[in-house]
Amino acid sequence: MNTHQTNFNKMNPIELTHVRIVDSFWTPWQKLVKESIIPYQWNALNDQIPGAEPSRTIKNFEIAANRTEGKHYGMVFQDSDLYKWMETVAYSLHLDKDEQWEKVMDDVIRLIEDAQEEDGYLNTYFSVNHPDKKWTNLKDDHELYCIGHLIEAAVAYYEATGKDKIIKIVNKAVDHIREVIGKEEEKLSGYPGHPEIELALMKLFKITGKETYIDLCRFFIEERGKRNPTHFFDEECKKLGVEPDKDYSYYQAHLSSREQATAEGHSVRAMYLYSGIADLASSLKDEELLEVCRTLWENTVTKRMYVTGGIGSSSYEERFTVDYDLPNDRAYTETCAAIALIMWAHRMVQIEADSKYTDILERALYNGALSGISLDGKSYFYVNPLEVWPHTANCRHDMDTVKTTRQPWFGCACCPPNIARLLASLGQYIYSSNESELYVHLFISGETKFPIHGEQVRLIQRSNYPWDGNINFQIEVEKKASFTLAVRIPDWCKQSKVLVNGREILVEEEKGYAKIAREWESNDEVTVILDMKVEIVRSHPQVRENAGKVALQRGPIVYCLEEKDNGGNLQDIRLDSNQTFSVDHDDSLLNGVTIVNGKGWKTQSEMDQNQLYTTDSLSFNETNIIAVPYYAWSNRGENEMLVWIREK
């Protein structure tokens, strides 16, 4: 199978199997996934974590497979917890074979096979509890969503091991879907309330080459939000005897896919849908559909995204709201949404070869996504605000989704496995190639192998990124090879140099990539020097909550102030943005971080405690401020945190 698709893509990712990460920043995270998160989550799925809420996921499958008796327990999408875990395991098997986990996976796959019904139907909730209600509520019931996650797991496992039993299961499941849903009169003209299967079907097409998968994806995307003349969700509600929703923007079904121009509704659903649309647009070479992606992208990242790459500013419906509505203390910015933005960005850069997508990918990766997990991998944020005051966040109901410290991952099963699969699959985001170019998107040390004109090329990358902007590449070829090394020059970098074998060269920069075209020999070295200053970031004046405030960023890392380093009442600190900041790398702090030191002024809080308002001036003290990476906040106990600092 493994066809090389013909599509809009200007490049394709170098796959996990060909990328090895040996990086002082990321390797410890990947190790955490393998050694700690995967076994822990497996125990959770098997209800073997003492004191944790039961998951019952494996039990549900055993009941559906008639291996035991009972009723299904949990959400309609409980199956997806297993599938996301499987996907994580599959990624971790790409480079490091592990017989024990491969055996567990094979057993689980047999269990899934047994739980699948004769006709291909696969969802333990409906098989066990409500066989009569299958496919009656595509809007809310997540049957397609679960199959989507199974497909992603299947593709990852097949790519890691070459074993195709799980591919057969998903083929059968999708064939069943195609019998139930489709253009024909007797079929449902429907699509999932929670997009996910669209991008999964495109992955399935990629490894099977079967056009039917593209067709089904296309059907879902083309039908979405249409009125023919009735909206499918209205029809569905009518059949169910319930009141239709007034507005389907929560589901990104308020308009047809081609009419959508602003990022609306549940932010994770939106990102999964847009990723699927991007895949389809590329595959069909559908310029109009690609333009939809470009428009949605611009709206997302230039109107509705936090500086951390977090998206979805409202806890109600975990959704986007309106342009420039980005409150810091009540940001929802679900970890999963930042991850899903990474997935979409990854697709867009393959199509457009434009680093503006990778810049956002990197921003979300090092900030809004990574903040979701504690340094020890044992606790998680679902919600990633940019300003936390425990004093009020713990008492105000309009902040009740804000947790002031990370929570054990098993409290709910959505973000933790999602960040685990991101970390396990990180290798796929680093490089892309086409016939004559190798693109370096991310600065993560390690190596990759890729063929250029039939020759195997090995590229070794070394750096101290994200703390240092000097990136070294070493090329190893069997014989001389001509190709272009395209290295991303990040948007945060104002001055960069490229040296080849120690000598600075002038390079053409194209859409944010420095392109070094050359006939390469072994031991050729490229050094890219990215000037990594502490930058003062300001928001668009319409971002009301950030008026008069600045954020600190160095390289891809967005910084924050924590009470631990700066005392309480962080809002009383003002920063002189004209100063030169100093930086220090502290190996012992927060698993090793570079901190930013600067001068600020802090309002004296010795004002008469019996006075709430005054016409006197407030006095200020000069104070040293210490900023730490945002992703690493809240690893030293509960305390105040602030990204946007008042500017003097």
Added chain:
Amino acid sequence: MNTHQTNFNKMNPIELTHVRIVDSFWTPWQKLVKESIIPYQWNALNDQIPGAEPSRTIKNFEIAANRTEGKHYGMVFQDSDLYKWMETVAYSLHLDKDEQWEKVMDDVIRLIEDAQEEDGYLNTYFSVNHPDKKWTNLKDDHELYCIGHLIEAAVAYYEATGKDKIIKIVNKAVDHIREVIGKEEEKLSGYPGHPEIELALMKLFKITGKETYIDLCRFFIEERGKRNPTHFFDEECKKLGVEPDKDYSYYQAHLSSREQATAEGHSVRAMYLYSGIADLASSLKDEELLEVCRTLWENTVTKRMYVTGGIGSSSYEERFTVDYDLPNDRAYTETCAAIALIMWAHRMVQIEADSKYTDILERALYNGALSGISLDGKSYFYVNPLEVWPHTANCRHDMDTVKTTRQPWFGCACCPPNIARLLASLGQYIYSSNESELYVHLFISGETKFPIHGEQVRLIQRSNYPWDGNINFQIEVEKKASFTLAVRIPDWCKQSKVLVNGREILVEEEKGYAKIAREWESNDEVTVILDMKVEIVRSHPQVRENAGKVALQRGPIVYCLEEKDNGGNLQDIRLDSNQTFSVDHDDSLLNGVTIVNGKGWKTQSEMDQNQLYTTDSLSFNETNIIAVPYYAWSNRGENEMLVWIREK
């Protein structure tokens, strides 16, 4: 009856009957109440407003009185809508007799009499719908609350007309309560979940002189929150077979009354309770209980009050939260709570003769309470935030209680009648007297009559307050009379002068009152000149939302910026607090207001629309800013509004 109480009070209010308001600021408001609000609300109570939600209040009484058949409609506290309206009518009858409305009142009183049960029980909801559930849920069922409002109406009507039928009804109702609730074994050891009857009983004592009313009030206050060893609300829940609440702070019943030290829970309930406690403390000369009031007062006004005198910063449970938690855009600050703060302050100043209470009374009156009603009296705010962005407030669910324009008053029946009774009873807040002193608390033109040493004194007050700080008093006496005129020097005033008959005199100031002791003759004139500058107000540094921001105040009026005058994106305006502001009185604007003009800088919003974050500096334009009184905002259509302005 009408006994002169012996208590802690250093003075007593001069009652409505002896105060006539002829004031360019307030008379139009009082006219609105009489000519527009009273008839309108009467029609509403009778379901005669086309298109409005039905009230059914009068119908409920007719059913309870067996004049017609049917079921009760509405809330358990629906009766209180009628009582609050009656109280308003009664106040308006004090000076201006009106036969038509007096007849309506007498008819209504007969209706109430008929609705009262044989044993004195009076609540149409339970009489009609659930006679079996009387007195089973004091925590939530508002039976005592409704009787409290009836008592207030009864006292006001009796004082206005001398008619005592309604007093007999309330005597009977209270006697019934005393049979059900009390110390004795067989009685309920309970108290109301919504305080109100406490302060009402003290009013009833004042006109009847019956100590039993004090005793009942004392019982409610002493039992409140006690554990004997079980909490009464726990016992009640147990009998009802429902789960007890974890925390009774919402009801101010988390601690016994004497243990309470911080303003907690539902802010209106809190204010009504504290008012009742103040009345009781004074009446019993209970220093410990008075100290509770002082402590609660300091916590309320120095930790938990907005600059507008608004209180209750959380829409959830309409409650207080924690010290310094005063978000502007999500302030709840119910109109009723500001009104209730006025009521409490009014009691405290009688006891303590300290203008710090009157200063808060005035702040709440001219700002947080008055903002609750539109200039035409036809629409109302329940929620009075200090910053409104329609763009986000209309879309964010964590701001769903924020209305961006005032709503027709009949949407809910709580704040509109409350502001109506405040305006109708305004006269009682202006003056107090004791044997030898006349206190002037508020600067409202008109006149009052009061006896000093058996002589009738007439005081005529004239000013253009709140726009001008020159206040003129003229004394008329039958023969020379010695007494002290104590005129409040407001906290906002930094320089004041007192002239007697045109000559400046040195006056002793005692707890914020300038005391002019003299033998007065007719035509003696006192002029108090209060320097009324535009003041720059800052918040305590721990008020996070106001860090780096200032508010403008002139005299008692807190100002705000409106989009109408200053363009949108008000958060982008910075103010130089070192400037001298100019003021203009504009008779044609907002029914006549003094506006504040100043210079500011506004961030240019021409930043690239495709850029959300930048490391460039933002540019600023000098701009004229126009501030209007906060109370008058949103009378020119929906627009942005901001009280706390960024300081340059």
